Amino acid sequence: MRLYSMPSSGNSYKVRLLLSLLGRDCEIIDVEDSSDALAKAKAEGRLPFGKAPVLELDDGRLLPESNAILTWLAEGSAFVPADGFTRAEMLGWMFWEQNQHEGVIAVRAALLFYPQRRHLATPERLAELLERGHALLQIMEDRLTKRDWLVGDAASLADICLYGYTHSAGTRGGFDMTRFPAINAWLDRVAALPGHKGLDG
Incomplete structure (x- = not known):
């Protein structure tokens, strides 16, 4: 492949x-x-x-x-829950990631990271994305305060999917990750999975 x-x-x-x-x-x-x-x-x-x-x-x-x-x-791996409802929950988080999370968390990071996009990084736009991003991260925080993983009892595609941009939300997007202790503990759990590699790995 x-x-x-x-x-x-x-x-x-x-x-x-x-x-x-x-x-x-x-x-x-x-x-x-x-x-x-x-x-x-x-x-x-x-x-x-x-x-x-x-x-x-x-x-x-x-x-x-x-x-x-x-x-x-x-498909067929442990990252896809066997239970039908749990699998649907996983897909729900994956849809939410693309429909809500990515369009705010990733966009703010992109405006700050890519030189060719910095002309779009007005103070008003960055402030709006910061406020919206913190609200979205709070949804994850509320979920992860009560559980180790977003769905089920083990890591699923929902966790891998949302880890992609959440793990760099502070360093690249400037979000205040100290506000989200449950997310930070979850990030550590994902990073501890066997075979984990970082963004630059």
């Missing part, structure tokens, strides 16, 4: 993390933002939606979207 992966992106990182946790071999093709490699991958039709990550299977089929890739890779 080949993974077209943007090295600095949490969406790409969570796929690389799952591959490592599963011990799966995969060729990684770096397609960083605004790079020649990204332009080449687009020109060759490797990125159906115009962005990374995309998993290219051994038979040539292309699977875009990080959470779809996670679901395909983890």
Whole structure:
């Protein structure tokens, strides 16, 4: 398999993390933002939606979207709960991650991290994202105050999915993570999973 992966992106990182946790071999093709490699991958039709990550299977089929890739890779593994309701809960958190969390937590980090986006990082925009991000993180905090994992009794795709951008919310996004002790304990639990690799791993 080949993974077209943007090295600095949490969406790409969570796929690389799952591959490592599963011990799966995969060729990684770096397609960083605004790079020649990204332009080449687009020109060759490797990125159906115009962005990374995309998993290219051994038979040539292309699977875009990080959470779809996670679901395909983890099928039959312990990261997908056997119980139907718990599995649906997992998917709910994954949908929420893309629909709510990623569009705030990742966007604020991107405005601060990528030089080509800094012109959009007005004080008003950053303040708005900070307030909204803290509210979203509080939803996770409330959930994790009562349990070790987002769903069920073990790590699932919900945890891997939300770890992608949450683990760097403080360092890259400037969110005040001292407000979220349950999230911080959860981040430590994910980091302790066998096979864990960091964003730069």
